Amino acid sequence: MSEWPVLSALVWFPLAGCLVLPFIRNERSVRVSTLVMGIVEALLALPLFRFDLSQAGYQFQEKTIWVKQWGLSYHLGIDGISLLMILLTVLLLPLCVLCSWRYIHSRITEFHISLLLMTAACIGVFAALDFVLFYVFWEAMLVPMFLLIAVWGGPERRYASLKFFLYTLAGSTLLLVAMVAFYLEGGTFSIPELTARSYSFRFQFWAFLAMAFAFAIKVPMFPFHTWLPAAHVEAPTAGSVLLASVLLKMGAYGFLRFCLPLTPEASAYFAPAMIAISIASILYGGFVALGQQDMKKLIAYSSVAHMGFVTLGIFLFTQRGLQGALMVMLNHGITTGALFILVGTIYERSHSRLIRDNLGLGKYLPAYMGFFGLFALSSLGFPGMNSFVGELLVLIGVFAKHPWVGAAAIPGVLLGATYMLRLTRNLAWGEPSSVRNWPDLSVREWIVFLPLAVLVFYIGLAPGLTLRAIDPTLNRVIAEFQKPRAQVVEPMARAVASVLPAARQDGRNP
Amino acid sequence: MNVDPTLFLPELFQIVLILCLFGQSIFGRTPSADHLDVTGWLPFASAIGIVVAGLGLTAQGLVLWEAYRLDGLSQFFKFAVSLGFFFAVLNAQKQPTLALEHRSDYFLLLSLSAFGLMCLASSVELITIYLSLELSSYSLYALIPLRGKDAKASEAGVKYILFGAAATAVSLYGLSYILASQHTSYLAALVQKPWNMADAPMGLLGVSLFMAGFFYKLALFPFHFWAPDVYEGTSNETAAYAATLPKLGAVVILIRLSATLVPGLSATTIIAVFGALSMTFGNLAALTQRDVKRMLGYSSVSHAGYVTMGLVSGLPQGLAAAGFYSLVYVLMNLTCFWVICRLSPNGENVTLNDLNGLHKSSPFLAFVLAVGAFSLVGLPPTAGFMGKLFLLSSAWNRGYDWLVITAAVNTAIAIYYYLNIVRHAYTVEREGSAAVMNTQTGFGMMWGGVLAFLVLALGMVPSPVFQWAEAAGKQLMP
Numbered sequence: 001m002s003e004w005p006v007l008s009a010l011v012w013f014p015l016a017g018c019l020v021l022p023f024i025r026n027e028r029s030v031r032v033s034t035l036v037m038g039i040v041e042a043l044l045a046l047p048l049f050r051f052d053l054s055q056a057g058y059q060f061q062e063k064t065i066w067v068k069q070w071g072l073s074y075h076l077g078i079d080g081i082s083l084l085m086i087l088l089t090v091l092l093l094p095l096c097v098l099c100s101w102r103y104i105h106s107r108i109t110e111f112h113i114s115l116l117l118m119t120a121a122c123i124g125v126f127a128a129l130d131f132v133l134f135y136v137f138w139e140a141m142l143v144p145m146f147l148l149i150a151v152w153g154g155p156e157r158r159y160a161s162l163k164f165f166l167y168t169l170a171g172s173t174l175l176l177v178a179m180v181a182f183y184l185e186g187g188t189f190s191i192p193e194l195t196a197r198s199y200s201f202r203f204q205f206w207a208f209l210a211m212a213f214a215f216a217i218k219v220p221m222f223p224f225h226t227w228l229p230a231a232h233v234e235a236p237t238a239g240s241v242l243l244a245s246v247l248l249k250m251g252a253y254g255f256l257r258f259c260l261p262l263t264p265e266a267s268a269y270f271a272p273a274m275i276a277i278s279i280a281s282i283l284y285g286g287f288v289a290l291g292q293q294d295m296k297k298l299i300a301y302s303s304v305a306h307m308g309f310v311t312l313g314i315f316l317f318t319q320r321g322l323q324g325a326l327m328v329m330l331n332h333g334i335t336t337g338a339l340f341i342l343v344g345t346i347y348e349r350s351h352s353r354l355i356r357d358n359l360g361l362g363k364y365l366p367a368y369m370g371f372f373g374l375f376a377l378s379s380l381g382f383p384g385m386n387s388f389v390g391e392l393l394v395l396i397g398v399f400a401k402h403p404w405v406g407a408a409a410i411p412g413v414l415l416g417a418t419y420m421l422r423l424t425r426n427l428a429w430g431e432p433s434s435v436r437n438w439p440d441l442s443v444r445e446w447i448v449f450l451p452l453a454v455l456v457f458y459i460g461l462a463p464g465l466t467l468r469a470i471d472p473t474l475n476r477v478i479a480e481f482q483k484p485r486a487q488v489v490e491p492m493a494r495a496v497a498s499v500l501p502a503a504r505q506d507g508r509n510p
Numbered sequence: 511m512n513v514d515p516t517l518f519l520p521e522l523f524q525i526v527l528i529l530c531l532f533g534q535s536i537f538g539r540t541p542s543a544d545h546l547d548v549t550g551w552l553p554f555a556s557a558i559g560i561v562v563a564g565l566g567l568t569a570q571g572l573v574l575w576e577a578y579r580l581d582g583l584s585q586f587f588k589f590a591v592s593l594g595f596f597f598a599v600l601n602a603q604k605q606p607t608l609a610l611e612h613r614s615d616y617f618l619l620l621s622l623s624a625f626g627l628m629c630l631a632s633s634v635e636l637i638t639i640y641l642s643l644e645l646s647s648y649s650l651y652a653l654i655p656l657r658g659k660d661a662k663a664s665e666a667g668v669k670y671i672l673f674g675a676a677a678t679a680v681s682l683y684g685l686s687y688i689l690a691s692q693h694t695s696y697l698a699a700l701v702q703k704p705w706n707m708a709d710a711p712m713g714l715l716g717v718s719l720f721m722a723g724f725f726y727k728l729a730l731f732p733f734h735f736w737a738p739d740v741y742e743g744t745s746n747e748t749a750a751y752a753a754t755l756p757k758l759g760a761v762v763i764l765i766r767l768s769a770t771l772v773p774g775l776s777a778t779t780i781i782a783v784f785g786a787l788s789m790t791f792g793n794l795a796a797l798t799q800r801d802v803k804r805m806l807g808y809s810s811v812s813h814a815g816y817v818t819m820g821l822v823s824g825l826p827q828g829l830a831a832a833g834f835y836s837l838v839y840v841l842m843n844l845t846c847f848w849v850i851c852r853l854s855p856n857g858e859n860v861t862l863n864d865l866n867g868l869h870k871s872s873p874f875l876a877f878v879l880a881v882g883a884f885s886l887v888g889l890p891p892t893a894g895f896m897g898k899l900f901l902l903s904s905a906w907n908r909g910y911d912w913l914v915i916t917a918a919v920n921t922a923i924a925i926y927y928y929l930n931i932v933r934h935a936y937t938v939e940r941e942g943s944a945a946v947m948n949t950q951t952g953f954g955m956m957w958g959g960v961l962a963f964l965v966l967a968l969g970m971v972p973s974p975v976f977q978w979a980e981a982a983g984k985q986l987m988p
Contacts, residue, residue: 066973067896067972067973067976068973069827069830069973069976069980070827070899070900070903132899135890136890136891136895139889139890139895140889140890140891142889143880143884143889146929147936150933150936150937151936151937157937158933158937158938161933161937162926162929165925165929166922166925166926166929169887169889169921169922169925170922170925173918173919173921173922174918176898176899176902176918176921177902177906177914177915177918180899180902180903180906180914181906181907183903183906184903184906184907
């Protein structure tokens with residue numbers, strides 16, 4: 001292939017940037033050059049828009065032999081799922097640099113190197129088509145994230161970073177064993193080739209458990225979620241944003257990329273349990289979020305709830321469910337990322353993340369509160385905004401398949417509205433507690449929030465393009481999932497089309 | 511007997527080094543020379559040794575009355591030994607606890623020990639094996655207590671000798687049983703003999719006892735008790751050598767012996783059980799250590815356990831994986847020891863608290879230490895990950911799946927204490943009262959960087975080196 005290697009460029013450009021940064025002395029120049037690198041990275045991602053929406057297979061593939069003896073290859077490629085995730089990651093890098101402009105004032109160079117490493121590793125995870133390569137990126141991401149929390153974090157940063165590292169790595173050691181088992185069972189580490197084979201149920205059973213353990217910790221699902229609030233609260237703003245917007249998606253991505261296609265029967269077998277855990281995550285995350293005093297903690301627990309919708313959608317195994325799961329993943333990345341930046345913005349002014357120290361901002365910081373209200377409404381799934389699309393699709397999927405489960409998920413939506421609206425009301429109209437002469441949003445902050453706000457409305461009002469990008473891939477995933485047992489997908493297209501005008505335009509039928 | 515001397519290039523070069531050092535230590539003893547550092551040439555010479563060992567990689571032959579085999583395996587390990595020897599010598603150059611007048615003797619013994627390990631790699635006859643092993647061990651017995659006038663070092667020395675002597679006696683005792691029941695001491699002939707309880711009970715007993723001597727060298731559970739004490743007691747630089755290179759010697763012999771091991775045999779299962787116990791015990795004991803050298807001592811016990819995964823697989827890839835992993839182990843351990851030795855300009859032991867604030871005083875050394883520690887965990891993209899991946903892949907589905915799962919669980923346990931090293935270096939600030947060390951020297955940074963680069967490069971592009979290991983494994987077990 002003599003084509004321009006888009007994905008390799010995206011992975012290796014930030015790494016090359018890491019080598020340049022240590023030679024820049026001036027702090028401001030470090031920030032500016034990282035910002036420029038982030039923008040160049042975004043420009044490098046532009047060729048991805050040549051992505052052929054009608055194809056279900058992997059595109060932009062690159063393949064070179066890596067370790068011949070063990071059949072490892074440097075194999076990159078993306079489908080609809082990874083396309084969206086990569087675009088989200090690329091978008092976030094410049095925003096992370098911008099939102100740390102004032103927040104981070106020690107060891108600037110190392111901080112920006114960690115951000116670049118994170119970006120490279122995250123893109124690598126979403127683009128890798130070789131199991132070992134995937135694992136390499138998956139683990140490589142831990143170190144910069146650990147440093148982001150442990151070096152630039154809050155007062156409890158050591159505890160939080162250690163917990164984050166131990167939880168995630170403990171989970172992924174079993175993923176390593178599963179990977180080796182797949183190699184010996186399937187004879188290759190290549191993900192597309194592994195997917196084409198089928199495995200005995202007994203093998204699938206254990207492989208699913210090993211992989212699901214790793215992914216469930218990463219998502220995080222209910223009993224394994226305790227690292228998340230600690231990590232979120234202690235991490236610097238940029239760390240929280242990357243954690244919420246990209247890292248959490250990797251668990252769900254793992255379920256979609258590995259569990260469903262590789263172990264379909266075991267996934268079906270465990271689906272009731274996974275759905276139950278998802279519902280538990282939704283309700284538990286919602287209830288705990290209700291009781292939080294700390295804004296970051298509140299948003300962290302709301303993440304647990306949102307990710308519960310993702311796993312719920314995935315384990316329905318229907319097109320609606322999967323569409324919804326992916327939309328929630330994407331939207332959660334946009335909205336929660338924005339909310340974390342908002343909390344960071346107010347923290348720069350009040351030096352407190354507690355709700356009671358930040359009451360009554362509406363009068364003094366109207367632009368800030370405007371954005372806060374916008375993203376809070378988006379987070380609770382207000383119609384016309386992005387999260388609504390995802391949650392609605394998941395709920396339609398779940399009501400079509402298990403109405404009772406759907407009924408159990410509805411309180412989660414109500415809880416989301418409750419804690420988000422209460423937070424917004426207190427921030428906007430509460431008795432002003434400590435606010436005085438704080439400047440409203442600066443130009444830099446406007447630049448951070450505007451693109452995210454545009455995306456909120458774009459996806460909310462016209463989700464057609466996004467859905468069209470993921471649909472062929474989702475159909476493929478469902479086909480792979482059903483490869484042993486032919487099943488009929490519920491003809492739900494009409495139901496959605498009547499609710500979502502935008503979905504009707506592309507007129508696709510599952 | 512006609513022997514082609516080009517077959518022995520690495521050994522001959524090492525002998526030349528030894529003779530030079532010997533001459534220097536005998537004739538260089540003028541009163542004025544006592545205050546001169548006269549061993550400054552050795553790193554350059556041992557760097558040439560790496561090249562020579564590289565040239566000798568293709569040597570093939572069976573010489574010296576068929577007791578000495580030159581094949582892919584032996585040459586691979588000789589290369590690994592000379593690489594490790596180079597870094598160990600470089601590391602020990604400015605050893606603070608060693609008087610100048612002892613330097614020639616110190617390096618003489620170090621070179622002799624490395625020479626013994628090179629011979630061990632090629633020995634295929636039990637008595638030759640025994641002699642090579644003793645050659646490498648005796649030199650080390652003398653090196654361990656050489657740490658100024660430290661009482662702990664003497665204790666470590668005595669422990670090492672006593673444990674070593676006991677292990678040697680047991681080995682010899684086993685050797686006598688093997689000779690009595692099988693009437694040969696050649697490995698090639700021994701492989702053909704029956705090895706089961708019914709036909710050769712005495713032989714089986716003998717080989718178990720003989721193996722014990724090597725498990726001692728490898729510090730495999732339950733023969734590991736010396737390792738933490740010896741590492742803690744001896745000087746940092748000697749520990750760097752004792753923790754790394756002798757393991758190579760033990761692994762090469764175990765690889766030769768285990769070419770006869772088939773999964774399912776009771777002997778294989780015993781090794782697998784020892785391996786599992788070794789990794790679990792080593793990791794659990796390391797969790798609570800504060801002294802970094804002691805922690806690395808226990809970590810070496812657990813790494814010996816990981817290597818057994820390759821040995822019990824009964825596949826050429828498994829043997830290759832074990833060989834590759836031991837080379838990687840030497841490199842990553844030397845990386846950690848390199849930083850430890852730089853952090854202790856007066857030669858004291860380094861505790862976790864001494865690592866505090868390392869990222870500020872010398873960010874580059876902190877980075878090197880982090881690379882070494884993450885490689886010991888087995889985190890990509892370091893060589894430790896690739897080595898572990900190869901080991902896991904070779905042992906899976908060979909009847910020892912429980913060993914693989916134990917290894918994976920152990921990786922999870924091990925993260926905690928390796929991460930602790932990184933955590934102290936990166937996140938804990940140095941207390942105001944503690945003296946600020948000036949550890950940022952160009953010498954330390956450059957070679958630390960080389961080691962870290964090697965560890966990272968072997969992790970990202972392992973195939974060229976693994977190719978040699980694989981060729982060696984295939985030759986041994988076609």
